[in-house]
Amino acid sequence: MSARKAGTTRQRARRLVLLVSFLQFPVTIFYFSPVLAISGAFEGVVAGCLLVFTLQFLVSLVARRAFCGWLCAAGGLQEIEADVAGKPAKLGWRTRIKYVIWVPWVLTIIAGAWLAGGFSIVDPLYHTTAGMSVANLMGLGIYLGIVALFFIPNLILGRRAMCHCICWMAPFMVLGGKLGRVLRIPQLHIAAESDRCIHCGKCERACPMSLPVEELLCDGAIADAECIQCAACADTCPKDVLKLRLGRMR
Template sequence: MKKHKIRLRIYILVALVLTLPILINVYSPILMVWGIRNGIITASFLIFAAWFMLSLFMGRSVSCAYTCPYGALQEILGIHVSKKKPKSEKANKIRYFISVIFLLLVSFLIFNLGVAKNIDLFASNDDLQLIILITISIITISLLSILFGSRAFCRYLCPQGVFLTIGSKIGRKIKIPSLQLKSTPNNCSNCKLCDKSCPMGLDVNQMVTNSTLNDLNCILCGECIEKCPKDAINYSFTAKD
């Protein structure tokens, strides 16, 4: 796939952050769980379901890199904070643990209350408790990014990121052509501009050198592609893993 110019992405992120006061009524994981608990299908549930389907062939690009307002907020707030790189194993263990809790909670609610029957896309409008909870969660993820660097919540805690990673793994397992990164290690000059640009704090230079670009935490944002002066990283759309 031809190298993309993705400067547009930063404008999309800014737009997502500026419209966050509206978007919290449309998309929030808290809203999704609240809807399941009350037998209501919310816009959040439908958006997450669409993200999961898209993850089969677009990985986490459509969701995490381009449309999640909470990811956008974290990236913008943490853009100048030096990213404290997580030991990938440790970060993954924490995220998987939280995801299991999240899944158990949702399963428990569905098991006890049955499948949601009503659709109410903007269910949070008149629920003050819910708005307070969402506001606290936004403040918390903002502080995490300011303290630990861009997308700290995505890197350590986001359960949805895990489900979207699972979606992208399923897509690759059943050999659906999907968006991936490919490297040309011979082009690499080890300048490490890709490391500095990665909003997920990944060691992209090493990934390029080892030809292991399919990291679980990569959101396929394309920042490393944009920054690489040697054309050592590109997108590809392939069924190969």
């Protein structure tokens, strides 16, 4: 199989997984809930979502933000939307908003656990009905609200804008990725042979995160914290300048 055909197959498989993840969102949404993490902490309960956030951090030591590129239901929704309204996202200072949200949220979880006398119960199915998130009208309302939150702003701000701006899970993976790099753990990343680049711009147009790929590849690897290891840039490169690799980043 040629490299180009293999890349096309990989992207089709990736987007299929994202689509399936989004279709499962009514079942899984509470496992990513920032609200249940807080309410559970005030009750001394380690909710399922808190377990998921911890797992995301640990996996990101190696996989960095691959969850965003390959498994995230909200990411799948945004990539479907990008086929309709796919203008590049406006980045810059907007990528810092998620940290302004994340820090007080995590501090609130810590404060809640402290007031509860610590975590005493681990309940993966916390506030779900037999493991299902959407099992009543309230759950349906929460689901529709989250879908609107990740869908409507992107029409104005560009593709996957909410991944950049508000995602409360992204900082766990960004910090995990940075720690893994400090510890010199082999990581999943996009490696680059910058001297072979012909500056055709296809990689930047393919990037779902609207990153300046041609600028970033000059360092020999795409090390930007907003990169989600989806390999869309590598799979569209006509000269195989970019490749998805597992190893230590330069």
